[in-house]
Amino acid sequence: xxxxxxxxxxxxxxxxxxxxxxxxxxxxxxxxxxxxxxxxxxxxxxxxxxxxxxxxxxxxxxxxxxxxxxxxxxxxxxxxxxxxxxxxxxxxxxxxxxxxxxxxxxxxxxxxxxxxxxxxxxxxxxxxxxxxxxxxxxxxxxxxxxxxxxxxxxxxxxxxxxxxxxxxxxxxxxxxxxxxxxxxxxxxxxxxxxxxxxxxxxxxxxxxxxxxxxxxxxxxxxxxxxxxxxxxxxxxxxx
Ligand SMILES: NC(=O)c1ccc[n+]([C@@H]2O[C@H](COP(=O)([O-])OP(=O)(O)OC[C@H]3O[C@@H](n4cnc5c(N)ncnc54)[C@H](OP(=O)(O)O)[C@@H]3O)[C@@H](O)[C@H]2O)c1
Numbered sequence: 001x002x003x004x005x006x007x008x009x010x011x012x013x014x015x016x017x018x019x020x021x022x023x024x025x026x027x028x029x030x031x032x033x034x035x036x037x038x039x040x041x042x043x044x045x046x047x048x049x050x051x052x053x054x055x056x057x058x059x060x061x062x063x064x065x066x067x068x069x070x071x072x073x074x075x076x077x078x079x080x081x082x083x084x085x086x087x088x089x090x091x092x093x094x095x096x097x098x099x100x101x102x103x104x105x106x107x108x109x110x111x112x113x114x115x116x117x118x119x120x121x122x123x124x125x126x127x128x129x130x131x132x133x134x135x136x137x138x139x140x141x142x143x144x145x146x147x148x149x150x151x152x153x154x155x156x157x158x159x160x161x162x163x164x165x166x167x168x169x170x171x172x173x174x175x176x177x178x179x180x181x182x183x184x185x186x187x188x189x190x191x192x193x194x195x196x197x198x199x200x201x202x203x204x205x206x207x208x209x210x211x212x213x214x215x216x217x218x219x220x221x222x223x224x225x226x227x228x229x230x231x232x233x234x235x236x237x238x239x
Pocket of ligand 1: 013014175
């Protein structure tokens with residue numbers, strides 16, 4: 001799908017990858033961008049001349065989603081980007097924490113897709129980009145709730161792709177590795193800049209690529225996983 005002259009919406013656009021997506025969309029010639037966030041009062045928006053409209057949206061609050069869908073009724077591309085991470089082993093993660101992570105990373109993604117699919121359809125079709133993670137493919141035990149939420153989101157996204165394909169709506173799945181944002185700030189490891197990840201995700205949208213591994217780590221792990229998924233499972237389990 002062409003980014004130039006398109007109208008896009010980004011969830012979680014106030015920081016991290018979402019903020020970089022807004023900047024990358026503006027640089028790629030997007031006509032209008034809805035910068036959605038839980039709090040819009042301190043959004044730092046790029047000064048590029050592109051129309052950018054702040055939109056209050058919490059993916060776990062249906063009333064904010066419905067309101068956003070009314071205000072962004074001309075949208076064509078949805079970046080279902082917002083997410084949360086909590087560290088912890090599966091045996092030690094309280095059920096309420098598991099539910100809370102699933103609320104945002106799984107049910108939140110479902111709610112965004114269900115709310116905006118009719119809007120995209122009314123606009124003749126479009127694209128939904130679901131930001132997943134390499135951990136959708138294989139679990140790292142220290143990220144137990146996050147792994148589960150993102151594996152469920154991947155499965156949901158495959159169902160969504162099949163259901164939306166006849167409506168001319170493409171579903172793109174992004175599977176990043178480690179990115180240099182607040183989410184992973186406490187973990188010392190090689191990370192890719194959110195600006196580079198955002199550019200790769202837009203490249204995938206432009207090229208009608210269904211799955212994108214938008215950084216060196218994700219490309220390398222995906223290749224290994226394709227060859228021997230059990231080896232990656234064991235490698236992640238030992239980390
Ligand atoms: N960082 C990584 O290494 C990495 C790797 C793979 C995938 N990802 C995925 O990439 C996406 C972006 O993450 P990031 O690295 O940019 O993390 P981040 O810097 O922590 O940003 C997370 C964003 O999600 C928003 N958010 C959280 N809960 C929300 C809700 N209920 N409704 C609306 N917005 C909500 C946050 O808003 P507030 O400021 O209001 O909290 C923030 O804007 C996530 O889906 C994440 O899982 C990240």
